[in-house]
Amino acid sequence: EVQLVESGGDLVQPGGSLRLSCAASGFTFSSYAMNWVRQAPGKGLEWVSGISGSGGNTYHADSVKGRFTISRDNAKNTLYLQVSSLRADDTAVYYCAKAPGYCSGATCYWYFDLWGRGTLVTVSS
Amino acid sequence: QSVLTQPPSVSAAPGQKVTISCSGSSSNIGNNYVSWYQQLPGTAPKLLIYDNNKRPSGIPDRFSGSKSDTSATLGITGLQTGDEADYYCGTWDSRLSAVVFGGGTKLTVL
Numbered sequence: 001e002v003q004l005v006e007s008g009g010d011l012v013q014p015g016g017s018l019r020l021s022c023a024a025s026g027f028t029f030s031s032y033a034m035n036w037v038r039q040a041p042g043k044g045l046e047w048v049s050g051i052s053g054s055g056g057n058t059y060h061a062d063s064v065k066g067r068f069t070i071s072r073d074n075a076k077n078t079l080y081l082q083v084s085s086l087r088a089d090d091t092a093v094y095y096c097a098k099a100p101g102y103c104s105g106a107t108c109y110w111y112f113d114l115w116g117r118g119t120l121v122t123v124s125s
Numbered sequence: 126q127s128v129l130t131q132p133p134s135v136s137a138a139p140g141q142k143v144t145i146s147c148s149g150s151s152s153n154i155g156n157n158y159v160s161w162y163q164q165l166p167g168t169a170p171k172l173l174i175y176d177n178n179k180r181p182s183g184i185p186d187r188f189s190g191s192k193s194d195t196s197a198t199l200g201i202t203g204l205q206t207g208d209e210a211d212y213y214c215g216t217w218d219s220r221l222s223a224v225v226f227g228g229g230t231k232l233t234v235l
Contacts, residue, residue: 008150016221019218020154028199037224044127044211044227044228044229045162045164045170045213045215045226045229046226047215047223049223050224059222059223061223062221062223063194095169095170098177102214106219106222107217107219108217108224109155109157109158109217110217110224111158111160111172111175111176111215112160112162112170112172112215113172114167114172115170115171116169117168117169118169120213125194
């Protein structure tokens, strides 16, 4: 079955860290870029980070640069998001998403054709 | 404040047609492909339209997409109560080097 399953979300104190995981199955994982998109409670979608199929190129939203790191293990068909220096406004459901398409120069022609169910990160003292 | 601008809500009666607009600029919609997503209550987003006007397998032709200059539009015909959801547009912004989404539009089928 083609699917993405996120895990690792938790309640964490401000300033804390977590590692989110996304297990992929049913498709050739290494052939696709992968992304993280988050959604704060009652709010819209916000792109967080993206990574090329090889893992050689990564992209992060300005709001998380220096605090979040995206990575992947193609041997394990798993995507990761290391989140640190967490703030209250990082509270959200974090979705991983498969992204067909490609990047050329500074532009990525991505769309998200497969999404996981999400994992909830709550930042609170 | 989202980079892409969508109306917060739209509504129409069952069987009717509705359009949802997505307005951007030359750094995003004007020079990149647009995709559209449907998010039913309590579920993950689902791809409806990619590359401005292409439908993935399994998406009915009641859903259509178009783009003109720095704006894009999602059209839904033959509205059903099951279409009640939040709809988001998205694209790459070359100035920000980031994926950007609209703020979302809540569709109500009266």
